[in-house]
Amino acid sequence: GENVEQHPSTLSVQEGDSAVIKCTYSDSASNYFPWYKQELGKRPQLIIDIRSNVGEKKDQRIAVTLNKTAKHFSLHITETQPEDSAVYFCAASSSTGNQFYFGTGTSLTVIP
Amino acid sequence: GAVVSQHPSRVICKSGTSVKIECRSLDFQATTMFWYRQFPKQSLMLMATSNEGSKATYEQGVEKDKFLINHASLTLSTLTVTSAHPEDSSFYICSAIKQRGGFGGYTFGSGTRLTVV
Numbered sequence: 729g730e731n732v733e734q735h736p737s738t739l740s741v742q743e744g745d746s747a748v749i750k751c752t753y754s755d756s757a758s759n760y761f762p763w764y765k766q767e768l769g770k771r772p773q774l775i776i777d778i779r780s781n782v783g784e785k786k787d788q789r790i791a792v793t794l795n796k797t798a799k800h801f802s803l804h805i806t807e808t809q810p811e812d813s814a815v816y817f818c819a820a821s822s823s824t825g826n827q828f829y830f831g832t833g834t835s836l837t838v839i840p
Numbered sequence: 841g842a843v844v845s846q847h848p849s850r851v852i853c854k855s856g857t858s859v860k861i862e863c864r865s866l867d868f869q870a871t872t873m874f875w876y877r878q879f880p881k882q883s884l885m886l887m888a889t890s891n892e893g894s895k896a897t898y899e900q901g902v903e904k905d906k907f908l909i910n911h912a913s914l915t916l917s918t919l920t921v922t923s924a925h926p927e928d929s930s931f932y933i934c935s936a937i938k939q940r941g942g943f944g945g946y947t948f949g950s951g952t953r954l955t956v957v
Binding site for chain 1: 872874876881882883884885886889899900931933935937946948949950951953
């Protein structure tokens, strides 16, 4: 099955700085890569996603890049704000199974 | 939008009893639902894939006799934790796909915090 690794596990940045979270996956059949933000005790919320036919996608302060050859993808948050503090999960999925396999999570703290 | 409702949000049960968690898609039909388990400060671990009208597919290492999944209709899947023990205490969360291949419709329930005492 798919194995998704995520780094770092914790990340602290000053408000206004950028944050980068990286994930790798093992199954070359994976073709969809969402990122979720989860606040304590709440459901994960989709913040951005990318399909394997695209190398980069941006939505305001959030961007995701995908290197299909190397099997890694990254989340970039610019101009971080305290409300960005949460746990972020990457995931990988293939169209055949629809299951999502999640990374181990990154606890992001934005220091005011 | 796609809304998934999960109940109960919190449950405390005695060791040895069973607990049922419901996951409902409120405004769409979900042929496939997923059940995840999340320990504190850890990732979501896929437990099983639930398909309407058929047996659930369990991930390796998940005891199917302990975690009973029933997907009786296109809008309801249930997870029953049988003979619960303290080590089963966790955050259980379901998700559903609005349409096959429609990844944007992958929606999570609000989760159930299970505490076994």
